[in-house]
Amino acid sequence: MGHHTCCNKEKVKRGLWSPDEDEKLVNYINTYGQSCWSNVPKLAGLQRCGKSCRLRWINYLRPDLKRGSFSIYEANIIIQLHEILGNKWAQIARHLPGRTDNEVKNFWNSSLKKKLLNQGRNNNNKNHITPTSSILPSNLLIQNPSNTSSHDNNDIFYSFTQNSNFCSISSPPEVTLQGFVVNPLDDGDHQMMNFNNANIFSEIPCSSFEPTWATTSCYLPQILPPDANDLYQDQEVLFNESPKDPFMLPNNVDSLYGADHQDLMTMDRPIIMPNICNEGIYGNAVQEEAVATARFSSNEASLSIFHFSDQMSYLESILSLFPPASSSSSSSTMEEHLSPVAKVSICNNNKL
DNA sequence: AAGACTCGCAACCGCATACAT
């Protein structure tokens, strides 16, 4: 088994790096910067191959590495991105500042994969989008304090505006929308949160109020626990503002994220949106692309939200709505093919 | 106490791609 061309010419040390070697490499990089790795060992006085030096620097010695255990927020990002990208560790790591592909890969293989398997989740079926992102609002429960509400349920809770490009889960003041925040790493740890007036914006107009499944892409407000990550340490600043336009970024967003925050809108990074706020109960809303299906009828209204993050997934989700050509089945809904990440159903409940 | 086993992590290997000549 031959070594890399930079390694097989002379005797090179292998195995774990000593503190002395680390110091030599750090001193060299700090003085001369990163240039041609194949020259580094010679110039830094190391008996290593350039490839080994590069790896040591990137995975261990770089000053901007975060190190330490992964946060729940980071874990969630990895889980979501792995659904989309698969084992593209370098691409996943790019979304996690201070983390390396090696670190993400090790974390996935040693921890996340097992946890997900234990939860019976299957990430291998590429024909299905299986949203395992679990710090998403799920099992939303609409609690109506009044059984004799003058409102029709459909009117109260679901405003799926015809020919408009958003639908909202709206509620009058006396109605509380609540949901669980499910943490994938802590089994059964459900944090109940309120999120009235969650708005789901679609990119294409919703077509009708007909008692049928309407499909649209949308932006799903995602709820994260307030302590999910230090990233959200400024959440109070954001959420103390009155929820207005869900897509209106708070005034101080520049100071929080820099002037390039518009790029965040595209989806690389989560955006905190002040669209979910309820009397001192703060949540973090992260803009996510998703596919929503809404179903309305005289006595029933439901909305299922399916996660997708790239065009291909979106197309697959649309295609999956159609029954297989050989199938005689007359009905095929998105729910038969996909697992909703959030499901809203009406429930009359006196308890607030 | 000691060997077997498991787990997490750092490092290596081979391949693919980018780039220079």
Place this chain on the structure above:
DNA sequence: CATGTATGCGGTTGCGAGTCT
């Protein structure tokens, strides 16, 4: 265009520490 070299990436290995028996 062909070839050689450097770099980046993902899969895999192997070591050391901790746990189990």
